[in-house]
Amino acid sequence: MWTWLATTPLGSAAKTFIAFVIAASVADWVSSGTVDLARWQTWVIGGIASAIPPVINWLNPKFDSYGRTDVAGD
Numbered sequence: 001m002w003t004w005l006a007t008t009p010l011g012s013a014a015k016t017f018i019a020f021v022i023a024a025s026v027a028d029w030v031s032s033g034t035v036d037l038a039r040w041q042t043w044v045i046g047g048i049a050s051a052i053p054p055v056i057n058w059l060n061p062k063f064d065s066y067g068r069t070d071v072a073g074d
Helices: 002-007 010-030 037-059
Strands: none
Touching: 002 010
């Protein structure tokens, strides 16, 4: 499991999503003093938006950090 999180683009996107959701919930807690799940949509939308860049990098054939070196046309 830990290797999957460390080496795959979806693992990278999952880590980014989780980090954003935690940061957003902590920010809400700091501003209001409680963690209120009424704003869960904001956390999820922000988490999805922050997880898009690793997926875009994975789809880019010139980005080889995820081990995609056998792209056709090279």
